[in-house]
Amino acid sequence: MKNYKNDKCRICASKELEEVLFLNPSPLADNYVSKSQLSDKQELFDMNVSLCKQCGLVQLLTVVEPEDIYIDYLYKTTTSVGLPQHFVDSALNIIKKYNIEKHSFIVDIGSNIGSLLHGYKNFGMKVLGIDPAKDIAKEATTNGIETLPIFFTSLTAQSIVEKYGKAKVINSNNMMANIDKINDLVIGIKVLLAEDGVFVMETSYLLHLINNMVFDTIYHEHLSYFGLKPLQYLFEENGLRVVDAEIVDTKGGSLKCYIEHDKNQKISQNVFDIIENETLQKLYEKKIYQEYQNKISKQKELLVDSLQTIKKYGKKVFGYGASNTTTTLLHHFEIAKYFEYIVDDNDIKIGRFCPNNHLPVVSSNVIYERKPDYIVIFAWRFADVIIKKHQNFLDNGGKFIIPLPKYQEISC
CATH class of the missing domain: 3.40.50.720 (NAD(P)-binding Rossmann-like Domain)
Incomplete structure (x- = not known):
């Protein structure tokens, strides 16, 4: 299985990286095999987590080629309790927050079987899904949500614009963390996003991953573990701006960001408050991860003894x-x-x-x-x-x- 190890931060390219969390090597987390595959070797990959001292991104440096993970992906959003309803509510909230008119073009990157886009479609929107898992994309299309079975890049963004036009809303839920070449993805979002449009992303929130003990969400699909500070840097370096943010309950605690073109100057106080709290919690310092490692070890000891x-x-x-x-x-x-x-x-x-x-x-x-x-x-x-x-x-x-x-x- 093809894999490689980065020697620099995937956001800012700094080589000032320090390992701060140490987990045992693991196979691809969703690679549940059939009986006929039992004799196939399953590789174990490094799971140590590194902190970038420049931009603050917490990340896995070992990257498995996405084709090996997503082409035959098994996960469907309908298997996560409460997630489909969360997506419907999210679509309605975005429509209200931005006064999105009917027939507006909405894109979801990493759309899976189209749970979120069904919500938009029911409110009269023109929708398009993007998901590299070919069987899941086919199922979504069969169920009325046109879905392109491709990886989203700056090049595919341009081809989408040429065929469909620019998007009023682009969504991604639990997708940004999965991308290694994340700057190229953000460039693609800038290409696809209408001048008055909004990119709405939701991702697992690093501070809650620590405080809520959801370390088990660390695996090779999830390459990055975001606080708001490195995300703000990522988008601003690529001509976009985080204009609002909020903490939501999904996936053990998630960060939801609203991103617009950088000509839009107004930034919500929420953005400043969240980053200030991250600083107060010392989220970008080594000590918090040492303490977290000790807590994980304690829970391991209790379970193993039992x-x-x-x-x-x-x-x-x-x-x-x-x-x-x-x-x-x-x-x-x-x-x-x-x-x-x-x-x-x-x-x-x-x-x-x-x-x-x-x-x-x-x-x-x-x-x-x-x-x-x-x-x-x-x-x-x-x-x-x-x-x-x-x-x-x-x-x-x-x-x-x-x-x-x-x-x-x-x-x-």
Whole structure:
């Protein structure tokens, strides 16, 4: 599998990079394999996280070629609890905030199956999706959202302008973090964006990744972990400007930015307040990451000690959630050996095997057939939903373990 390691920051090209967070090597997080692929070698890639001392970008330096990740991508936005409704609400809010007229041209970069664009389309907009996952793009197009199965670059932006015109609104949700050549992407956004248009992006927020203990969202799809400060630098260097920003709850805490052409001078106080808070929290200093590393190690110790005791007494343990984050947890915590199955409710994952350790992924119905004593909820941000769905497991004497943000055991 093609990969390379950067020796300079992907935003500002500085070579003043310092490793600040150390995670165990991991395979591609979403590379859940079929039975016929079990004999194929799955590479492990470096997962150490570096801080740029110049612009403040926190980043993985090891990059796997995007074609190896996205062409046969499995993830669909509909599998994330609450995300489709969040997208509908987001479309309506943007239309209201910017008084977007009907029939305006809206583009979503990294559109997946078109959940966000369906919201815009229902409000009378002309929409176009862009997503390199060919099967997902085909499904979206079949379901009424024209989607181009391409990677978005400055060159493809120009071809879109020539065919469709410039966009009043460009969206990207949880996409910016996945791009290595990020300056070229921003140049493409500038090319595609109408002079009075707005680019609205949402990405996992670095400060919340730390404060909310969502370190399991660190994996090779996510190359960058953004605070607002480096994003402001990125856009201004490319002729755009962050004019507003807000913190939202999705994905364990996300940053939503509104970006316009730099001729638009007015900047919301929100932008200054968020950056000031990042400075107060010392987000761009090494110490906060050393403390975070210690917290991660403590949670690992608690979970491993518990699993060792459980297995010592011959108890049966399943995991719940076959997601990208599960791959990070299994590898950094080194706990795959304690599990018999990973259960999931996503038909795409059921019948496959976890990356590298090849734990079988089965339907959650297997809980009641094989009767585990404990279930570790790897999809811990959705623990309430999972526990409610499987109250019968608790009623029959089973116990749930929630590994993050703090170790918990749940029983009747």
